[in-house]
Amino acid sequence: MRCHNHAGELRTGSGDARLLDLLRTLSGTGSVHSVFTRVVNLLTPDGTLIALAARDCGDAPRTLVTEVATWTEHGLEAGRGVTFATGNISVDVPHPHRPLRLTTEGARPWHAAAPSLTALPPGALAAAATVLDGLCRTHGPLGGMLGAGPDAGPMEIAVVRALDEGRATLVAGVRAGDDSRVRRGVLGLLGLGPGLTPAGDDFLTGLALVAALPGSRLAALVPVLRDVLAEHGARTTALALATLTEAADGRARAELLDLLRQLAEHRPARDLNVPVRKVLAIGHTSGGDTLSGLAAGFRLEEELRGPL
Numbered sequence: 001m002r003c004h005n006h007a008g009e010l011r012t013g014s015g016d017a018r019l020l021d022l023l024r025t026l027s028g029t030g031s032v033h034s035v036f037t038r039v040v041n042l043l044t045p046d047g048t049l050i051a052l053a054a055r056d057c058g059d060a061p062r063t064l065v066t067e068v069a070t071w072t073e074h075g076l077e078a079g080r081g082v083t084f085a086t087g088n089i090s091v092d093v094p095h096p097h098r099p100l101r102l103t104t105e106g107a108r109p110w111h112a113a114a115p116s117l118t119a120l121p122p123g124a125l126a127a128a129a130t131v132l133d134g135l136c137r138t139h140g141p142l143g144g145m146l147g148a149g150p151d152a153g154p155m156e157i158a159v160v161r162a163l164d165e166g167r168a169t170l171v172a173g174v175r176a177g178d179d180s181r182v183r184r185g186v187l188g189l190l191g192l193g194p195g196l197t198p199a200g201d202d203f204l205t206g207l208a209l210v211a212a213l214p215g216s217r218l219a220a221l222v223p224v225l226r227d228v229l230a231e232h233g234a235r236t237t238a239l240a241l242a243t244l245t246e247a248a249d250g251r252a253r254a255e256l257l258d259l260l261r262q263l264a265e266h267r268p269a270r271d272l273n274v275p276v277r278k279v280l281a282i283g284h285t286s287g288g289d290t291l292s293g294l295a296a297g298f299r300l301e302e303e304l305r306g307p308l
Contacts (some may be wrong), residue, residue, distance in 0.1 A: 001258040010102045012179075017109035018263075019050060023087050025215040030082040031107060033238065037070050041239065042082050042089070049242045052102065059110040060245040060253035074100055112251035117145040117301070118215035124266060131269045132291050135276045140288030142154060159193055163200055167296065170207070174300050179224050186228045189280050191236035199289040201240035205247045206293020210301060212250035213260075217304035218297060221255030246267065255279045256290065 028045030035041075038054040045232065051063040068074070071291055075093040084091040089102040117125065142149040147168070148160040170185025172178075189200030199204075208225055211218035225248050233241045259275040280287040 002119040003009055007048060010068050010100065010181065012064045012102060012104045012107035013067055013282050014059055014108040014110050015104060016059070016266060019064065020087075020104055020109055021063055021102040023089070025086075026084045027086065027275065028084055028217050030084060032078050032082060032250075034078050035071060035076045037072055038074055040071050042091075044084060044268075049238050055076040055196070061112045061251040061293060062242060063253075064102070064104065064107070064111075076100070099252075110254070112246070112253075112257065114213055114252065114257055115261050116214035117260070117264055120263070122305075123302070124279045125298040125302040127269065128263050128272070129295040131272050132276060132298070135273065136280070136288050136291050136295075138263060140280050140291070141276060141285050144193055144285035144289040145203050145292035146285070146288050159199075161202070162192055163189065163245045167203060167292075170229050171296055171300065174218060174221055175303065177220065181223060182224045182279075183228060186225055187232065190228065190232060191240070192294065193289075195284065195286070196237055197240040197243055197283065197286050198236060199285055202245055203281075203285045203293040203296070204288030205243055205252070205297075206290040207297045208244060208253050208293075209256065209260075210294060210297025212248055214250075217301055253282075255282065255287075256294075259294075 007083075007214060008179070026044060030045050031041045033043050034043040034048060034090065040059055041051040042050050042052065044050060049062065051060070052062050052068075052071075053060070053065045055066060055183060056069075057065055059065060065101075076091060079096065081092040087104045087258050089104075091100040091101055091102075137148055140146050143156065144160070145163055148157050152160070153262065166185055166188030168185075169181060169188055171182075173181030173185050186204065189204055191198055192200030204225065208222065211221040211225075225244070229241060229244060229248075236244075255278045259272065262271055262275055279291055282290070
């Protein structure tokens, strides 16, 4: 399929079903938030952050996967105006580039709902956490929740120490059902670390996703996290805030949901290797940091369920 026609129109291969529904009725002017090789982030007229992804990117909440190979040749710039109208997105680009128009007509809806893990037998979640930890130690890059690298400088070592402290406070708070300690832990992690999605936020994303699963014993974490994000969202990046907000609603990118579905089906531990490696490939340390949050969530879920 061609990426665009002579009028400069691009097509959407798939998209978050919730976002596709919104775009069909959305009209008004937004802007380009940020531009990267494989992803362009836009702000809708009400300020919601959404993403246009290249064709080799996976599905994710608030994301349209397009037929574009890369965005480098399209002349997009942060701050440019974006017009939304009945499923179409038009971006103002500088001369000599053609105006860019994206249509969602014919896009395959992708649903971001996560499965329930309540049917797993006793011990299954703790065993899954052990598998995740082992694969992360073997294949995951250091520098975030997995610890400082061998050549880490004083700043990285200080960040890793602060990440450990925030994690310990948060896990202890969830274990004790202490909302004030949970809040301190969330605040200690929010925005902590470099990058578009700091390590602390990625850990929170994994933990929040477990808490938001149907029937989770960690559900009390979700309203505390939402309150902190509402009050202190400016402490982190717009992308991390959007990712955390979606995770608190049980919505996450396809690689994470595929891993959760493997667990929900109680597949053998060896079957987790491929989906875990796909998650580890996300970002520099983001995949490993998120898996660390999932593993912590699985262990807490197992503890709070108690003997069945």
